Amino acid sequence: GENVEQHPSTLSVQEGDSAVIKCTYSDSASNYFPWYKQELGKGPQLIIDIRSNVGEKKDQRIAVTLNKTAKHFSLHITETQPEDSAVYFCAASNGNRDDKIIFGKGTRLHILP
Amino acid sequence: DGGITQSPKYLFRKEGQNVTLSCEQNLNHDAMYWYRQDPGQGLRLIYYSQIVNDFQKGDIAEGYSVSREKKESFPLTVTSAQKNPTAFYLCASSQGRPQHFGDGTRLSIL
Numbered sequence: 001g002e003n004v005e006q007h008p009s010t011l012s013v014q015e016g017d018s019a020v021i022k023c024t025y026s027d028s029a030s031n032y033f034p035w036y037k038q039e040l041g042k043g044p045q046l047i048i049d050i051r052s053n054v055g056e057k058k059d060q061r062i063a064v065t066l067n068k069t070a071k072h073f074s075l076h077i078t079e080t081q082p083e084d085s086a087v088y089f090c091a092a093s094n095g096n097r098d099d100k101i102i103f104g105k106g107t108r109l110h111i112l113p
Numbered sequence: 114d115g116g117i118t119q120s121p122k123y124l125f126r127k128e129g130q131n132v133t134l135s136c137e138q139n140l141n142h143d144a145m146y147w148y149r150q151d152p153g154q155g156l157r158l159i160y161y162s163q164i165v166n167d168f169q170k171g172d173i174a175e176g177y178s179v180s181r182e183k184k185e186s187f188p189l190t191v192t193s194a195q196k197n198p199t200a201f202y203l204c205a206s207s208q209g210r211p212q213h214f215g216d217g218t219r220l221s222i223l
Contacts, residue, residue: 034211043203043214089155101212103155
């Protein structure tokens with residue numbers, strides 16, 4: 001079955017700098033890759049997603065890149081702000097009928113003042 | 114507002130007791146999911162339901178049970194057979210992609 005590895009587990013960056021979180025997946029049939037942000041005591045919220053027919057997608061300060069050949073995808077946050085502090089999860093799914101999503105173990109992002 | 118409501122936010126279980134976590138959605142989504150989240154871990158799938166009156170086991174179904182009698186409701190029962198139930202439980206729903214999550218129920222053992 002699918003396995004998703006996420007790195008790093010913890011990341012600290014100065015406010016205003018960029019943050020990059022990387023994920024790899026094992027199932028070449030995976031074709032949908034969402035990213036979720038989870039704040040303390042809350043459920044995960046979708047922040048951006050990408051499908052396998054696209055190599056890059058951007059939404060304001062957030063971008064995701066996908067390399068299907070290498071089976072890895074990354075989240076890029078530019079001009080980080082204090083409200084970006086949270087846990088971020090990458091995930092992958094294969095689009096089968098059950099559409100099960102496999103999550104990485106998460107990255108705790110700290111934005112330092 | 115449309116969304117997913119999980120209740121209660123905090124729940125305590127005594128040894129040998131079954132407890133039921135509620136999940137209600139008004140998004141008119143066909144599919145609903147239950148995940149378990151432990152510290153430092155990703156989300157692990159317990160059960161999911163693609164349609165009313167049908168559900169399938171996920172990766173860690175042992176010690177849990179569900180029902181899907183109504184489209185908007187997908188309650189999860191944590192039975193006494195689940196020996197390590199302390200965790201944060203998340204419910205999600207979807208109509209295709211992506212999945213949308215509720216704000217979770219934190220279950221603890223007394």
